[in-house]
Amino acid sequence: MNTVEQATPQTPGLENLDADTAATVQALYREGADGRKGLFSAEWADRLREDIEAAYAEALGRPGGAVGRGTNRHYVEIHPEQMRGWLELVDHPWVRAVCHAVLGPDYQIIELGFDVPNPGAKDQPWHRDFAMPDETKDTGRLTSLAFNVTAVDTEEDMGPFEIAPTTQWDLPVGFEHEMFPAESLYPRFAELAVRKYPKRGDVSVRSALTVHRGTANTSSKARPVLVLGVDAPGAGNAEHHDMAVTHGFYDSLPDRVRQHLVCPVVDRLTPITQKHSIEGLMMGDA
Template sequence: MLASIQAQTQQFDIASIMGGLYGDGIIGLKGAFDRSWVQEVAEDIEVLFQEALQRPGGTLNRGPNRYYVETHPERLRGFVDLVSHSWVVAVCEAVLGPEYKIVEIGFDVPGPGAVNQPWHRDFPTPPETLIGRRLSSLAFNVTTVDVYEDMGPFEIAPGTQWDDLSEFEHGMFPPKSLYGRYKERAQQKMPKMGDISARSSLTIHRGTANLSNKFRPVLVLGVEAPDATQAVQHNLQVTRTFYESLPDQVHRHLACRLVDQLEPLVQAHSIEGLLMGDT
């Protein structure tokens, strides 16, 4: 299995991967999965989202009508397919090194009426990036619907993962006086079911207003270098039975806590600056 994955990853050009993530801060692969696979993921997310809405602390508010839910890997039928996909593995190894760690699986759900978020990054720039100029974490996104302009597409300002925001709010939110820089660079992403993107969570971005009557769920996979120092705490847990069923290529990278029975997750990574939207 490991030899097979290694052979598949060699089809991807490391220089292009590194150039994209160190340059624009985002890259993608179109048609990575069949639409039927994405539909299964969408069904699982819908179940998990409804469960989370009923549980205290089950969701994080990321702005009006916008939610984030971190979940358990084994509750998603597509988890193993995603983390063992040859492109995902190639990107992780190229940017984060061969001992990268899978630290988070969850999903964003921007609903009808979601407003523009303020421009932001997901956490303060860690020293290995600010001083050492090295990326130590990545976020992979997989949309579960075809995205159109009225659905509040994700918007990103390429190249801004290197901006120093340490003097501004929480090291994550640029002041409005700098918004012109991000609006000039802004690219809206409208992926289709089956596409994958990988980005540095430090690249300045925002969710835009969802003017449609549709939800736009997107699966999120978080991966880090083994020496990453950013302070976001995750609670990835898997049952021993599930862990033992995983291919070696997967469980050797899984930074998780083994449990006999899954415990309900209380969402911890709140970003206060997003709660009111772009006011």
């Protein structure tokens, strides 16, 4: 396996964390991802699937509602009020504890969306979701997290998510747009690769810098996956997203959740037009 230059990780202090949170923090800094099985019920995940299907149909019905992430693949950003279980997700003790431990007490909830690899989706190129921040390069600290929640039970032929552990620290030498590694590096990722088969109710968390890809969906079923993005203050990813909440919804939230929202509070929600993304261009569908 080719050797690469990596940033030097600086794992946050673990002394004040419960064992479960400490294990996740260590996994994020070591492998780049972790997860918890059965964090929610299958019925909760079924409601999530219903909400995703409704939002997906609406998004596909208007210009700019969905962005291509490769053949027969889309990403759609939504507002929290379009997901009935949003509060239960962001307010779950494990989710809150991990965000606090990795990103600090003032972490910011900045993104809600979903990926849908449909039947016929092909292997994506290996990639990370954004360029490595200077802070991560210089200090070895992670400044953002992505929580993934499957809305279906994942099977082998449904195009499982594939991730290359430890690559969150790879410096982007030979990465186009600092996100897409050169094909000469693919054997390294293939050797490290782990495929994930989450079931309804499972939740994972990862650094989006960990090199990953969606694989080919040869089944007759879609594999929708929710994405919750969370930043440390100053990480800068919020400017790439258009999440908003209404005044009534905001006022209904507990203060411990409100303090982590940095999105606009509006009178009326406007359907989100997906931002033009270099990911879409590089994966073949802008």
